[in-house]
Every structure is written in structure tokens, then in C-alpha cells.
Amino acid sequence: MEFGDNNMANYGIVDGDSGDGNNRNNVVVGDHVRGSNSLRSNTWSQGFDITDEHDNCPLANNCGEIASARATISDQPQYDATAYAEDKMRRKLRFFFMNPIEKWQARRRFPYKFVVQVIKIILVTIQLCLFAHSNYMHVNYTWDNRIAFSHLFLKGWDATQEVPAYPPATGPLALYKQDDFYSTIDYALKGYYNLSDAIGPYSYTNDDNSIGRVDLCLYHYKEGTIFGFNQSYVFNSEIEKTCIKINHTMMMLTNVKTKNLLINKNITINFSALVKAHLKFSIKTVNLKAAGPMTPPDCYEFDIVIIMDNSDFDGQMLLSLEAEPKRLQCNDTTYITDNQIFSALRTILNIFVIIICGISLVLCSRAIINAQKLKIETIKFFKKTYNKNLSFDGRLEFLNMWYITIIINDIFIIIGSAMKEQIEKKYFESDHWNLCSIFLGTGNLLVWFGVLRYLGFFKTYNVVILTLKKAAPKVVRFLMCAILIYAGFTFCGWLILGPYHIKFRSLATTSECLFALINGDELFATFSITSFKSPLLWWYSRIYLYSFISLYIYVVLSLFVSVIMDAYDTIKVYYRDGFPKNDLQTFISLCTDEASSGVFRQDTQTIKNSPNFSELLNKLCCCRKRPYGSFSQSSDSSSTASKSDEICGSAICI
Template identity: 40%
Template sequence: MQGRVLGREGLPLCGRKRTAHALALHRESPQSTRETRAELCGLFMGTGRGVKGCAETRTAPGSIGGLLRPTWPAERLPRKGVERSGSKGEAGHESKRPKWGGCHRPGSGWTGLRGVSEASGAAGRGAAPPAAAKTWHPRPADAAPEPQLVFFGLSNQMVVAFKEENTIAFKHLFLKGYMDRMDDTYAVYTQSDVYDQITFAVNQYLQLRNTSVGNHAYENKGMEQSALTICQHFYRQGNICPGNDTFDIDPEIETECFFVEPDEPFHIGTLEENKLNLTLDFHRLLTVELQFKLKAINLQTIRHHELPDCYDFTLTITLDNKAHSGRIKISLDNDISIRECKDWHVSGSIQKNTHYMMIFDAFVILISLTSLILCLRSVIRGLQLQQEFVGFFLLHYKKEVSVSDRMEFVNGWYIMIIISDVLTVIGSILKMEIQAKSLTSYDVCSILLGTSTMLVWLGVIRYLGFFQKYNLLILTLQAALPNVIRFCCCAAMIYLGYCFCGWIVLGPYHDKFRSLNVVSECLFSLINGDDMFATFAKMQRKSYLVWLFSRIYLYSFISLFIYMILSLFIALITDTYETIKHYQQDGFPETELRTFISECKDLPNSGKYRLKDDTPVSIFCCCKK
């Protein structure tokens, strides 16, 4: 019976019944405050040994919400110097509560809702009691998504690789003279090159069956194949005379389009043989777009026992003359959509393997839903217990319970597990839809499953906290987090100032400062000491004033962030680490809640706290709701 609170008949109490029992005792007896302390001590500390249990079992400091609540036996924590704030110690002197500078006090952590989470602990979710701190059992949902994620990751990798390889193939097929990694520099500079590029792309489209080595085909619209569309966008009216420094232009944009059918018999030759009847006014021209649709089937999935997908490629070749600088940039954009093939047949056991995977996904969903329900129940019971304790404290002590003490009733691990389970369930449903070829949201599914797996692995930190060496590092990160967030908010203001300044001043002269996003990436790399010399060397010297400003800008940023801000950042964590080590040696400060519980003088099973209406003893007591 050790570790349980007993009713008046000597029978164990658990869950909300223990809480109601504790509060009822206060109303029945003049010794209610002392009895309530004993009941809460047995409830929260996970032991039924009253003051002795509270004194001999210490808990690691936790954060708001109970995110980190590892426990260890008292013999690992020296009791020298541990005093109760607000009461006199055994030596008769008034205790002093150590202060925690600027962040949540380390002493605010404790074991958490032992009683209310016993049922969910049976499922592997509940935190282990102090006596069993060395034994832990991972919940089933921790391991279940891993094989599922591996299979989906391999499938998603094949899909992405097929998309990228087709895009590269299309660039080589339809862009004249294209070479790899020419996306930023591929352009034409003469009128004849523009016409040659257009006629080359049209010719390649018409001869696709004879030139492409892939299984590409035209899109069918009924009995006919879709046509290639050529559109030019230009100003409605324009008379530009740079020699006289005069111009007359109407900024209204007009569009002209015509179509080329795949089955047209004629061959499009050079500019002189141009049968497209295409005339471009380069003074008014903005863009020329060639758009067409192709189809393909990804057959490589068969080797991995998956059904193939059918792909629709919407290709757009753009000749951009918006700058009118004498350089027309050329780009190819590939908009890809995946859908279920209409009529297919694959010999072998691929269909059977797909059914097995869907059964496994359904099993993962079932486990995650079970875990989700248990954790939701524990969180709800914790909130109910919080309300009861707040009302009790306000009624009998006329004091408001602090926010940190309130959050001790909410287990942050359960919140994280709930989020992980929700993401796993939604991601698994999407994965089943993808396997059934009724959905193609690979990216959404991968984000959901990947995030849920990340949260599962973060949950492993909870079990590492049962070991004192690992627990020291975990508590350091936990205690330093509030100050680190405040520090980062201040540093972010300086960082954003440098970002905007670099973008405005250096953007026209440096490739790494052309956009705000690129500037942020460049500066973050400089903070980590990456690519410093190249950043200095690539600065153009066309303007000596801007070049001099760039030197002052870069030197000041690097010196400020590396030598000052990063050093202060490290000092924050180091100071927190030393403080945690000091608390582990001399004892952690206690909150009002723990102080209230630790003042218990009678054992919960001493016979003073028994009710007449207790039900008979049952081996399923702790599983009752």
C-alpha cells in the first residue's frame, strides 16, 4: 500500500477521488489544513509517506507547465542548506528563499500530477514516481511513427527527384544552348537570338516524340491534343527616342496570343522562314511567354512496391524584357501536379503491399488516438485539480496562487505529446489518401509527419532527466530560456537594423545584399564565421563612398555580434549553469505550493484520514476514472 493514500476503511484512493478526499477533510475536521497538506503531499509527491516522504524525496526543478520534471532520490541531493521559505527551519532560524534573477525559479518544479495521471501512466505516458526513477517505459506512439516516416520519406524522395530531373530535362530540351547552373545568367542580347530561341522551343515541342528519351506526351483534350500558346505582352503605344531624350508611352499593357497545334505539318525554320507570323516591337515589348502542357508517368516507384503516379507538367518559357536594358533574361518554370492514373494494371504483389501499408497506418492512427485521449484526460484532470486548489487556498489563506504554482498542475510533456499525436493522426490519414491515389499533398503530409517525429524525439529528453548528469544540462537550458528569449529580442532589433541598412545601401553593388531575405542569410553566416572573405571581396568598387561604407558596415557588424553579443549570449547560459550546480549542491528554493505540502506532520496512512463510504479494494483502483 506504500505510495497510495488510504480512505477511512484503509482502502486506496486515487485520481480526482483523492483530491476530493483532501478537500473534504478540511471541511470536516479542525485539523483540516494539516490533513490537506498530508493528502496533497501524497498526491503530488507520488508517495504515501507524508512528511517523511516529502523530506526524503526531492524533485528536480521544472519549468512552467511541467515541461521538465525529472526526479531523483534524496540521497543524490544534499539537504544541507535546504530551508522552507516562510517557515522556521529545524534550527529555529528564519529561512530565506534564494532569488532567481529574471526567470522562472528553479525550485518551482516538482513531480507533478502523480495521482491524476496514474491511469494514463499505465499506457506508458505518465511520469515515473521517484522510487522508480531509474525505470521508464516509452509510450507505444513513440516508436510507431518511425517505420511509417521512413517509408513515406523514401516515397517522397522519389517524387521530388522525379520532379527535379524532369525540370532539368525540359530546360535542356526547350532552351537553346542551355547548360546546367545557368539559371541566373541565361539570357540573349540580339533580336535574332530572341527569334531563334522562340523557334527552337516550338520546333522541340513539335518534335517531342522523336527527341525526348523520357515517356513524355502531349496533353489530350477530348480527341485533340493541347496546343502550345505564344503570348507577347507590350505597352499599348510607345514612341521612344533615346537620342533626343524624348519618349511618348501609354503604360496600358496589351497581350497578343496565338496557338501552335502539335499535329501541324509545317516546320518552323529560321527568321527568314518564320511561318509563325510573329513580329516583336522590342521598344514596347515586356515579355514573351511560351506555355504548353506535357504528361508523364513515374515508373520508378514500381521497384519500391508502390503504384506509379501520373504527372501533369505545365511549362512556361519566359523571355523577360521588362528592364529594357539590352539583356533579355530567359527562364523555364515547371508547374507540376500529381494525380491518379485512369487505367492501370501491374502484375505481382504491389497492390497487396499497398494494403499492408494502409493497415499499418491505421494501426498507427489507433495508437496515437489512444495516447491522445489519455493525455487529454490527464490535462483536463490537472486543470480541475488546479481550480480546486486555487479555491482552497483563497478560501482558507486569503491568498492568490501565483501563476508559476498554477502551471505546476499542467504537465507540459502531455501538451507536447497531444500536439505530436494530432499531427501524427492527420499526417497518417493524408498518407493513406496518397497511397490510395486520391490525394497528392506530399509536402503537407511530410511536414506533419516530420514535425510529429521531431516532437517524439524531443520527448526523449524527459527520460534523460532521470539521470543527474543529463538533468543538469536539461535544467540549464530550461532555466536559461526566459533570459535567452529576452536577450534575443534585444539582439534582433540590432540585427534587423543592419539587415535593412545593408539591403538599401549595398544591394545595388553586392549579390549577397540584393533582397532582404538574402541579406539576413548573409549576415547570419557572418555571425557564424562563414564566407567572410568572399563577402568582402565581392563588393564592387564602382563607388568609392559605398565601398568605404561597406567596410565600416561589415567590420562593425562582425565585431559587435561575434565579440560582444555572442559572448554575452554564452555568458547567460554559463551563469545559469553555475547557478544550477550551486542549487544541486545546496538545495533548490521552494515555492509556496511545495512549502505548503512539505509542512505535513501526519502520514496519509496514519488512520486519521478515512471515509466511511469507500468502495471495496480493487486491483483496478488506480485505473478507475
Template identity: 40%
Template sequence: MEDSKQLLAARSEESQRNGCCGLDTKTVEDFRRRLKYFFMNPCEKYRARGRKPWKLTIQILKIAITTIQLVSFGLSNEMMVTFKDENLMTFRNLFLKGYKDHRHGSLSLYTKRDVNEHIHYIINRYTNLQNLTVGNLAYELINGDYTPLTLCQVFYRNSTIDPENDTFDIDPHIDKDCISIHPMQSLSNDTLATLLSVNIYLTLKTINLQTVRHHELPDCYDFHIVIVFDNRAHSGKIKVDIENDVRIYECSDWNVEGTSGKNDYLLLSFDSVVFLACFASLILCIRSVVHGIQLQFEFSIFFSAYYNKTVSWSDRMEFVNGWYILIIVSDIMTITGSVLKIGIQTKFLTNYDVCSILLGTATMLVWVGVIRYLSFFKKYNILILTLRAALPNVFRFCVCAAIIYLGYCFCGWIVLGPYHDKHHQKDKEPVSQLQAFIAECIDQPESGRYQNTDESTCCMFSSGCFG
């Protein structure tokens, strides 16, 4: 703002002609030169004043280190997600009777006997878990006692349903009755009439040992499992599925032979380098944005004082570099994600999903920011200017396409949605009569029975053969 005061002080005392003042040529040229320098790219600034392009250097460094950080965390996150999914599939195969790996959707039961047998099956599998599983699953132990299996029935309170006489009396309030693993009682007929769901709660513990191969300390897991018998539709079909809530924490006592923790220190040091680089980039970009805003005010005062003109909003926004705003957002997300990643590696935090979103989005923005540096080359700059000019029209096209698509989705949802299950077989693909007939042949290709096949055997089915 000091420069703007100097501009005003240098104003000539000559009379104003045609809305224009007498100008101090040197002062105006100096200000014009400042504006031109401000809008130069880093290469031009280096040639003009020998100013080293620190922001450009840091951005190039960030592209490398943030990508390496993302890949490192992605591998760790992939192991965690795979471990959770494989354990969930293990629980379904252990506790759901008749469940197959290829089955899509939830298992369904249709008779009271099946419901009771399935509940007894779950309890039996749970009590014999150590003799069944090939994994390192164990029961939860609290104060020297194993956590019991809990069975809860959720049903309408004081309700009667009589389909025969077309009458019902339902209290919408819901009661929950829980019993321990023993004694086990069968569900009564009246209970099933108003039953909403049967929930079986159990807790298992395990350790993710596959991280040792990637030089990471294993995590301990608590799986809080809920087996749900869903009867809310009261359609005669009870859906059975497993819901799983996972708690990840640091194991209380651990020892891995041959490890010194060197890899952990290297990862933490690398994350610290990423943090410092992004923090330096953040400070430099914020300083540039603030400088641009100050220069914008000076330019507005200059135009108002010497030309009696108001600077348009579009001209004002020329001083705010959108790429710097993009870099600032990226740096904030990277810094936050790096802090979460350090917390995850030191076992203080388990926010894998939040950390993935932050690091992934930040890396994407860093790579998008590379486009700015491509604009320094003439041919790339022409392409970027073309994209910038076409962007509003592309956005309008996307809006129109989205409106048409949403209209089609709502129409398809109401017209075809209710019949979706009738047109798809979940358990197997449809088989034609020809495929079914051929499938009855059990001879293998190497059996040798295909070498002397009589090609005219079809004559026995043709009336022409008997003429």
C-alpha cells in the same frame, strides 16, 4: 469539484484566528496527498498505487513508429522531388537553346534575331520531341486531339516609346495576344519596343517509374510548362527561363507484374497503427490536462476558504503540464499527417509538401518530448533545470543578436546589394595569368615529354644568358 465541496463542508466552526480557520486535519492531509500524487512522475505513481504508466508506454512506442513513418514517407517524397527536378532540368536542356547543366541563373538574349531564333527553336524541338528525348515524355491528348503549343505576347496597350526624342506615352493596361503553333510570325520592331514578355505554353505527360523499385505504384504526371522571355526591364537583355507546374494523379490503367498490393496494405496498416497510437495518446493527455485544471480550481477554492489568500498565476500554471500540451500538438499534427499520407498512398491526394511539414514537425516534437523522461534521472534533471533557468536570458540574447543582424542585413542590402552581380562570375571561376599560361600546355602526364625537360630554358628569356 466534489472534493472541494467536501473540503468546505469539513470546515470547523471554531472562530477564525489571525486569518486562519480551524482545519479538519484528515481532510487537509488527504487533499495534500492528492496534490503530491498529481505531481509525481510515472515511476513514482507506479510505486505509490501500482498504476501502470500507459502514457509513458505510448510515448515510447510513438518515438519508434513515428520515426519509421517519417523515414518511409521521406524516401517516397525524395523520389518525387528528384523526379520533378530532373524533368525540369530535362525541359531546360531540350527547349532552351545553348543551355548547360552547370549554368546558374536564367539564359539571356540580347538581339531580336536571337529572340525569334529561340522561339523557332522551341517550336521545332517540341514538334520533334518523340525523336529527341530519351525519357518517356508524351504529348497531352484531350478528346482525341493533341494539346497545341501556344505562344502569347504580353505588351502595353496603345503605347509609344521614342528614346531618341526622350518621349513616351504608356498605357499601363496590359494586353495579351496568343497565337497557335502555325502560322508562326516574327516579332515586329514596334512590338519589341513595348513588349513585356513572350510566354510559350505547352503540356507534357510522363510516368514516374522509379517508384516500382521501392514497391510503390507509379504516379502519372502532367507538366504544364511555361517558357518565359522576360523583357519587363526593357534594358536590352531578355531573360529566358522555364516555369513548371506539376499535377500528380493516379494513372487510369496500370498493371505491375508480380505485385499483389501486399506492400501497400502493410503501409496502410502501419499508418493506421500510428493513427490509433497517437489518438490514444491524445485522449490520455487531454484527460490529464482537464484533470489538472479541475485540481487547480479546487486548490484555489481551498486556499481562498481556509487561508483567505489568492493563488498566484504562476502557481495556477503549475497544474498545466507543458509537456502534455506539447504532446497534444504533436499528436494532432501526426494524426493529420497520417491521414494525408494515407491519401497520398491511395492516390486521392498529392499534398506532399503539407504532409512533409506535418510529419516532420510532429516527429521533432516527439523527440523533444523525450527530454521530459530524461528528467526522471537525477543528473539529467539537474541539467534540464539549469537549461530552464537560463532559457529567458538566452532568449534575450537571441533578440539582441537578431536586431544587430537585421540592421547589418538592411545596411548590406542597400549598400552592396546593387553591385552583387559585378563581383561574381556565374559561368566560370576567375583564372589568374599563371593558370591561363599553364593551361595552354596540352601535354598529358603520361606522354613522357616531362622526363627530359631542360631546367635552364628560362635563360633564353634572361639578359644574363647573353652577357
């Protein structure tokens, strides 16, 4: 008695009675239950075919068993093939939905994606810390220089306007007279021409440090004449731009004022039509504070624009200053350091981050593609085997949102790392600092958020994720109703209280104010700031605020918390009584094999051999292809067993 496959070693063997005439051995192979894949009892003899007549049987009982076996043997291959296919698909799905630890126990599959994610989270966090330090120094330096420029070039600038406050302690910096307009330009020009008096290390943009170019641009309507005494006007809404270059030599030597300069150039400013005016010039400087063991000093060029905004035409021309920084390549004539080594290390770090994120992107994309292939295979299996379609919930099991999140953060970090490298090489300007911060910050947020996937493998830490997942549909439906009510209060407050309340001046600030009220912020301040110019609106504002606060704090928020708590209680019940299962999970749950049982390793060998359905059927029906020929008594027994093994393959040959 020989076995062609080690997988069948657990089958029960029952030897029949042996006769001494023809040496007939009747052997019955017992049922072996393993999942749903079992080979049914097959009975056949070594010397005679199962189709022998009853009169050739020396024992009547044995012939009766042969007759009953002949009636059922034709149905067994089809049944066993279906059971084998079910068991194979069930274990395949069971392995697919295992966590990395179970996959290692099942097939010794190394958790590549997990290791890549661990390496990635370390590298991107180091990269983010380095870039955050550089970005903070860059933004803080440019802001401080903007304050310095405001003191140097803006007439009437005060220290109280340096720190934004809410509500503001002072009004906006503005011009109210025509002479103030001209004197403001003269003040800025004087500060620019006497740049050497500044404490900061500022220089002009020309290579010989000569005074650079100053442009004055006027934006005005093509026609805009107002006759207020008889309520008439002449107006053309087309905006024209007029720019002049101011010669500093003539201004300094002849002491010519801006007003006279414009008159000499035949330019007359009609303030009734003047929309805004820009005074533009540039300054270079070096940031020595940035110098350190890892970074050299940074060289900057600031494009300064003094803005006089009269677009509201309300008699108040707002005055402001903008300074756009540009990083330049420094010559480093006297600065000696090993910054090239550290610059190379930063470049290597950026390259490593891009490579590891690229690997993560490929692995997760491959996992999603394989999941969709398995989904298609499962759908076909359910249709063919059970003549039913896989449910929508079952199909969603193959869509892993964690992988999609990882792919998104990989793309963000790759783009951000490439931009960071260009910024450090000083190829990009200031706008790209903010854009790079958004990509790296959002990518890092999603990277740390993705760690929850691995914490979800543990029962204790998975409660939060399951609660959010369970409550998500109810929360969305609840928020749709709450947002509609919130939108109504927002538009109403903006329209009615906007002209009389600083927190309701725009739609955005109105929404922000109401959201702060929901959280209990500045309740009394919101009530007290309301203007008493209109008693009717003052009383209406009280009713409005009391209604909103009472509704959202005591009703909406309480209901929102109850929705979350209901989902949490449901999850606790699921942990106690079991989670509900869809058709796919019910199908997989019939596979009770442990990950460390070794069954999945045998499936690995089957996958490597890639047997098709016809080969499987041949193995199951091997017993019907019994070789015919003479069998010797004892001397040829070993050769007979060897020949039987060759023909039967992995089936049981006796």
C-alpha cells in the same frame, strides 16, 4: 474495544483504571501523527456520559480529566477537519506531480500516456522513413526531368547551369535580340513536335498520342511607347493578356515561323511594353525506377511553361523553364505484382498512426483539463484555508508545456498522415508532397523532442532542460538587444553595399550573409568580392565588416555564452543546496510520504467512496453520538461491539 476503520490501526490505546462497581472503563486514545491529519485525545466512558457530575465519580482524578476533556472536545472536530483537508489536498497534489514510475508505485496506475508515446514514436518514425524515401524519389525524378526538358526546349541551355553554384560560374540565361525571342519559341516548338527523338519515354497528352495543345500567352502593358530621342513616353500600367493557340499542322507543313504566325493573326509585339511571355504545353511519362517490391511504377503528367521575363525592362529578357508534375492513375496493363498488398499495408500503417495520435491527443487533452480543474480546486483551497491567493508561479505549475507540445505534434502528424494517404492514393498533386513533408517532419521533430520529458525524470539528463528553462528569460532579454543591433547592420549593409556586393543584393541575403559572418563562414570571400567601383564605398565596407565581426564574434557571442553558463552554474548550486520553491511547492513538500508507502492507495479508496464534508464531520464527531441503552455484562459483549461498529463507522469505537 473495536476499530471501525483499518486506517486507524496505528493509533495508541491506553486503558484506564477499571472499577468494580459500575464496570466503568476510562480509555484514552493517544495522538496519532500522520502528515498533518491527526485525531486528538478523546476520553469517554462506556456506562456514563462525560457530562456526569463530580459527585458521581468515585475517583477525583478521573473526574478532573473528564472536566478538562470537556473544555477542549468542542474545538477538536473543526481542527481535525482542517488538518484532514490539508493532508488530503497535499497528498492529492503530491500524487499529481509524480512521474509515471512513482504513480505506479503509489497507486498501481498504469502509465498509459508513456506507452502511447513509445508506440507513437516507433510508428511515426517508420512512417516518416517510408515517406522520405518516396518523397526523395519523387523530387529527384521531377528535377531530373526538368533538366532534360531544359535541354530539349530551351535554346542556349548549357550543362554548367544545371548545378546551382554560389557565386554562379556563369551569368543568367537571357535573350537580348528580338530575333532571339522568336527563334527561342521556334526551338521549343520544334523540340515538342519531335518528342519521339528524346531518350526519355515522353508522350503527348492525347489518348491517341497525337500532338497536344500549345499556348503562347503575351503579357504586356496596355500602352507603352518610348521616345528616347526626346525623353518622352506614352504609358498605361494596366497589364493585358493575349493568348493564341499554335496549330502544329500548319507550322510543320508550311514551315511557318512564329513571327509570321503572329503577323498572320494580326498580333504585333511591342517589346517596350512586353512584360513577359509564356509558352505552355504538357507531356506524359512513366517512372519505371519507382517500381519495386512495395511500389508500382508512377505515371506523371508534366505541365511545362517556358518563361521569357522582361519585367525589369533592362534589355535582358530572362529565360527559364518550369515543369509542374502531376501523378496519374496508371493502367498497369502489363505490370504484375503484389503491390495491392503493400498498398494495403501502407494504408493500415497510416490508419494506425492516426489512431495512436488521436489517443495521445485525447489523453493529453484530458490531462490538461484535469490539471486546470485541480488548479481551480487548489486556488479555492488556499483562499478558504489560508485566506491568500495562489501565486502566479504556483499556477504555472499546472500548465504542462510538454503536453501542449505533444498535442501540437499529434495534430501535425494526423494531418500529415491523412495527406500521405491521399498522395499514395494519387488524389493529390506535387504541392501537397511538400506540405505533407512539412507536417510529418515537424510532427516527428516534436515527437522526438518530447522524449526529453521522460529523460527529465533522471537527474543526470535533466540538467540541459533545467538550464534552458533557467536561462530562457535572460536569453530573451539579451536577444532583444542583440537583434536591434543586428537589424541596424542589416538595413545599413543592404542599402550601401547592395548595388556593389552579390551577398547584399536583397534584405534576406544581407541577413543571411551577416549571420554566416557571425559563425566565421566565408570571411575572406566577403571582403574580396566587394566591388572597387567606388573607393569611398570600398573603404566604408571595410569599416562596416570589421565593426560587425568584431562586435558580434568577440562581444555578443561571448556574452551569450556567459548567460548560458551562468544559468548552468545556478542549476549546479540548486542541485547542491536545493531548488527554490514557490508557495505551492512549499505546501506539497510537507508531504513526506513515499510513493510506495501505501498511503496513496488508501486515498484511492477514499476517492472511490467519495465522502463529503458532512460525512467526514460525522465520523470525527461519532463519539458524541454514543448509543444509550442497557449493556449486559459478558454474554452481550459481542452484540454491543457489533452495534457500536454500525453507528461509529470508520471512527474509533471503544
